[in-house]
Amino acid sequence: MSTLITRRQLLKGGGTSIATITIASIFGFQLDSVRAAIPELRTKNIKPVPTICPYCGAGCGLVVYTNENAPADSPQVLSIQGDPDNPINRGGACPKGSALMNLREIYNSETGEQEINSQRIKKPRYRAPGSDKWVEKDWDWMLENIAERLKETRDKHFEHVDINGILVNRCEAIASLGGAALDNEECHLISKMNRALGITFFEHQARICHSSTVGGLAPTFGRGAMTNHFVDMQHTDCALIIGSNSAETHPITFKWLTEARDKRKAKIINVDPRFTRTSARADIYAPMRSGTDIAFIGGMINYILENKFYHEEYVRWYTNATFIVGESFGFDDGLFTGYDEATRSYDQSKWNYEMNADGTYKKDMSMEDPRCVLQLLKEHFSRYDIDTVCKITGTPRNKYMEVLDTYCATGAPDKVGTIMYAMGTTQHTVGVENVRSYAMLQLLLGNIGRAGGGVNALRGESNVQGSTDWAMLYHILPGYLNTPEAKKHPDYAAYNAVETPKTGYWKNKPKFLSSLLKCYWMEDHPAISYDYLPKRIDGKDYSHIALFEAMYQGELEGLFIWGSNPVVGGPNANKEQAALANLKWMVAVDLWQTETSEFWTYKAVERPTDRDEYGIKTPDEIETEVFFLPACNSYEKEGTITNSGRWMQYRWKACAPVGESRADLEIVNDLMSRVKKLYEGSTKPQDEPINRLTWEYGNNGHPDIDIIAREINGFTVVDGKPGPQVANFTKLMDDGTTACGNWVYSGCYPADQYLARKRDNKDVEHEGSKAIGSYLNWSWCWPVNRRIIYNRCSCTPEGLPWDANRASIWWNGEEWTGNDIPDFGKTTDPNGAGGRNAFIMRPEEVGCIFTKRNEGPFPEHYEPWESPQENLLNNQPFNPAITVWEPDKRGTIKDYPIVGTTYRCIEHWQAGAMTRMQPWLAELMPNCFVEMSEELAKEKGIGNGNEVIVSTTRGDMKALACVTKRFKPFLINGNYVHQIGMLWHFGFNGYASGEPANRLTPHIGDANTTIPEYKAWLCDVRRA
Amino acid sequence: MQWIPEYKGDVPRVERFNFLSRFTHWGHTVTFLLCLFTGLALFLDSADWLAAIFGGFHGAGLVHRIAAVAMTIVVAIFVVGNFKVLIAWIKDILRFGLNDIIFIMKFPFEFLGFKVKIPPQTKFNGGEKGNSMLTPTAVIFLILSGYIMWFPAIFPAGLVRLAYPIHDISMVLATFMVCMHGYLGSFHPGSGESFWGMWKGTVREDWAEHHHKTWYGETYGDKASGE
Amino acid sequence: MARMTNLYDVSKCTACRGCQVACKDWNQLPAVIEPFKGNYQTHEDTNGDTFTIVKFMEGEDPVDGVYWNFLKYQCMHCFDPACMSVCPQGAYSKTSWGATFHDPDKCIGCQYCTYACPFEIPKYRKREDKITKCTLCVDRVEEGLTPACARTCPTGALTFGDRDELLQIAEERVKFLRANGFPRATIYGKLELGGLNKLFVLTDTPDKFELPIDPKVPGQITFWQDWIQPYFGWLIPVALAGSAVSFVTTRILANKNGDHTEGGHE
Known part of the structure; x- marks a missing residue:
């Protein structure tokens, strides 16, 4: 198509020395030997495999070009680029998305050769008590040992009946953390497994983020x-x-x-x-x-x-x-x-x-x-x-x-x-x-x-x-049903009586609970299997901070970590790291050696100063057994994930897993199958939740995605076996005749197609209106494919769009129709009864400006727990309804006059394990830095790029200073207050390493969900 | 046809160049030519054939650098080891005078083989004096600019930019001079014996007297001091 | 074929650096990890394994307050590229649609182009002893795809297409920006160096983006290229030819005169 113009054609007489030309002419050599030097397109004739980005919640599509002929243990990826068909990103990809290849393969900076990223762990590893190194083991040995530890701890600490005689079936000595990066199918199985095991300390990233x-x-x-x-x-x-x-x-x-x-x-x-x-x-x-x-x-x-x-x-x-x-x-x-x-x-x-x-x-x-x-x-x-x-x-x-x-x-x-x-x-x-x-x-x-x-x-x-929908959280069951509390919900009937509102769509809650229980224990009536669920102690906090406080007190024996890294990402990371050393055993599932999985190494003990507020132990003092299971990455397996906009999109498998790494789905399935085998034949009633658990996902350790997906969607139970799938959650029953893994997702697999796999990106507009980017045929979205929820509000009370140029739905005189699926009764007349009750999920059926929360029905400004300023609006020192875990660790402006905060950058992701292990991203943001104003830097004698130490009552952290005009002192009530901020992505492993900023953050949380206060606390900064 | 005059050992001969001078001269010749041909291989579009001799562009580049270093060493040996000769040489060049101008004016005729009358010359005739000024200057520039191009990172960009044309200009000048010098110093019938001067170190006494009368007189003749 | 080019609109760029990584993905470039130096921009310049970088420039305006300018920086694919004119090996060529293509097979790593380039873009890759630079993804464009950087740009700050059409868009955009809070907005690449095959919409004057306001091929290069080289090289063939003539004439004349046989004037 193109021709190359040589410089001789282009230049009139210049070029290199005329002597050159002359000599060359004398000897008669060919001058215009223009080679067809342009290399051939690497991805020509390669079929791209669609996947979804594993980082933020946007759900951008990416395509993986793979050389299928390459051996499984060698580089296979040719290129990974934005998916031009995906309506969310239309081919775009940020640096993390663009660097996706590094999750598996890298180019060696010495040789330029493509190779498997050496940070990926290829075989399971075991760390013995007191040891300072890993030993490689095979999968069988690992899973067998984990199952045994699990049984041992569970049997020792299991509570079948509590002091009030209520069946509680709970095990408070084992915790499960993480899962926000896993597929829905994986979350479903982990949620199911943990509930059957009686785990109440069940938390994941949603607690600490949203x-x-x-x-x-x-x-x-x-x-x-x-x-x-x-x-x-x-x-x-x-x-x-x-x-x-x-x-x-x-x-x-x-x-x-x-x-x-x-x-x-x-x-x-x-x-x-x-x-x-x-x-x-x-x-x-x-x-x-x-x-x-x-x-x-x-x-x-x-x-x-x-x-x-x-x-x-x-x-x-x-x-x-x-x-x-x-x-x-x-x-x-x-x-x-x-x-x-x-x-x-x-x-x-x-x-x-x-x-x-x-x-x-x-x-x-x-x-x-x-x-x-x-x-x-x-x-x-x-x-x-x-x-x-x-x-x-x-x-x-x-x-x-x-x-x-x-x-x-x-x-x-x-x-x-x-x-x-x-x-x-x-x-x-x-x-x-x-x-x-x-x-x-x-x-x-x-x-x-x-x-x-x-x-x-x-x-x-x-x-x-x-993963939130899958309730990898202590307080809810899949589909946002509250978890049972012993006294409040002693049995099935009591639960339904207490939890079911009289108005709003939640009046259907018993149907959702019944179907969930049927999905877990298909052969038992929900009234019986309800008691298999662990019941937590009424009012007890099991959330992230509470979990680590309990661990710090030595109340926990075992911990599962599913792709989570609290040693970097947890609040008050020094304390959380110290807490891990009190465990008897820990199972970490990840692609890489996270800081959490290596909390027992010498690297983990290093600190910039001698301060040690929480008693960090050295390897020889740590008796925790650590099992590391290598997981495969997002495009080495298949499944669905749900983005922030609730779109459930499918990721196809593009290449072979690295080494012996396995999908979390296979790991959970294998582990639970072994646990079930260990309990086989037990007649103890406390083992019924495990023995009666329905756990059949296909053969050979490779669970069938479609079986799981159908279970998620829900089906009619026929003779204790899965029957035909239900169309959506409106077909679920409260009498134990239907099973559904998560009512919110009901409708994703209504017949013979997993709707998450849909890839028709034509944005169909309703006749006579403009399309609004709903893309109803692209993937599937909960609830029942409604893209904008509460869309009844997009219309006047009478049912016509407030703005016809971006009309979502409207009333055509007979029914609600338009460019989206109505989040409303399809035939509910706007002028009839309930025709303006736009918020169907509230008992009030309207949006609640006034609503009950633990600190009041209206928001009121309270200063952070550690604040440089007294509250100008009231005399409360901080939120009056929060739990104070460590009163002695509250810093004051006398010692810590600067407001500190933590944040992210585009180049890294969360606790950094995923991105710091990637050379292309480490290149873009190689070190941890603390941003501060020029005014503060001058005051403290800090130069741009200097090493500085930031201190709080919890610990210290060393990083590089980024002195910038972009931070300015705040004029607060007549006084200047400085604020600094730092990246919290860093830990001691990876191509880019640094100290975790969360060694500074406090163990203090919100009054309702105990989300930790990462963003406003007091600190001081000095030159290192 | 005779290429160069026959060496005659049986006639009286006088020394013209000492061993170190001859050694460094020929050492320089070899390294310069290596640099020249490898350089041309690299810088001529059409010099694949030249590069091939050195094992491709990388080989040529390598040889170019090795030869350049060797050339630097040779120059250094001459400067350090033969300092007296160097001073004498410079002094001789500085004696550039009327006779040299006359030589240069008559040189074209001499060059083509016409019979011309040349006034007495010192150790180096007018042409050689010119060569002695131009070639070493060009070589010094070649060496300096070469190292700048070799290690561009440690020099200012403006200097690096300058180094390229300087290297090229010096190369062209030096090569021009080398061509002329090579021809005149060996194949030109009028200066044939000078080849042996550089090869064996001695020239025929009569030739010395005829071609470099002043030098001969001062060194071996009446005006010779200390002999 | 019409000129195909990138239009980069800084007013839409969030400095995510997706382009920088996508470039590495497509061009198979390893990471070059350098320590943090107090600026988000970890590479001060492009290098042998980094064809494009995003520059971060912060400053403060007494009226508008703090600003943070970003600039994606890479080969400009000049209409009349200095790299191509100086390359001794003819490793550079222009595609019919405007990319300045560098053929690594021909490159001998002399780095002349690096210093000839007004932007010092071609960079030396030690491990191969070659020069490398942005290719404008010729392999992709030849197959009808857009360059990797433009393909990945999430915000649409970077687009690819017919230069004339993009120039029109750029002019419209500058008009819009000037009327909406950026009175000094300007196009870059339209006329600079006789035209660049990369167009920029800037929200401020080029110096605020560390771009030369009037880029020029360095004087040493033009002087040499335009004046010395075309004529100066003739000296060598003159010397060779002269010697040959002399070789012949001296011998002819010697035979005629019968002297010189002894190699000396009498």
């Missing part, structure tokens, strides 16, 4: 998930990015925001303590001190209410602004009525609605009653005037005003704004209320349920949405 999202959104909207999806961001008029550095953590968001800016002239607002890559591309950047979101948003709510910028019709019909609240509700000096200082908790019955005699809610549709939610809200936030807010947050007044005017403009009925947030919001002692404040703001502006709107919780792990 638990407060579920805790904030579910009580407000009914579901805890991101309301919209990535492609939809193109429809926004204004994006408020707060508590997220989405350009770095969720790069593809900027594809769609850029689109919105190009096509709609949308504005992007970024609120962040430091000027980030997101800020660089934002129209407005407003700095805000870490931990002051509620003040910031509270000021916006106040501004909206004072100036009537809210979307009145929307608020009237789709929120509980009209509801009348009972007289017992009140608020004074940061405390709501019903507070008990001794237990640090509230009597939430003080905050009830007033009810009519017929059991309906008392409302004032004019929203003028002083006891209606809107008026109470107005009163509550009236203290959040602009000056007070700016004194707290340190935001320059003019910037704050710009944010107010720009974002509040989306309250107009034809304007839509979206809020995008992540860990900057969630990881606080007020994490849930931070999220609540966003949700409330969006309800007031009428931005929920609409294309281009929503509260977009940006999930940070590829399947953390899925």
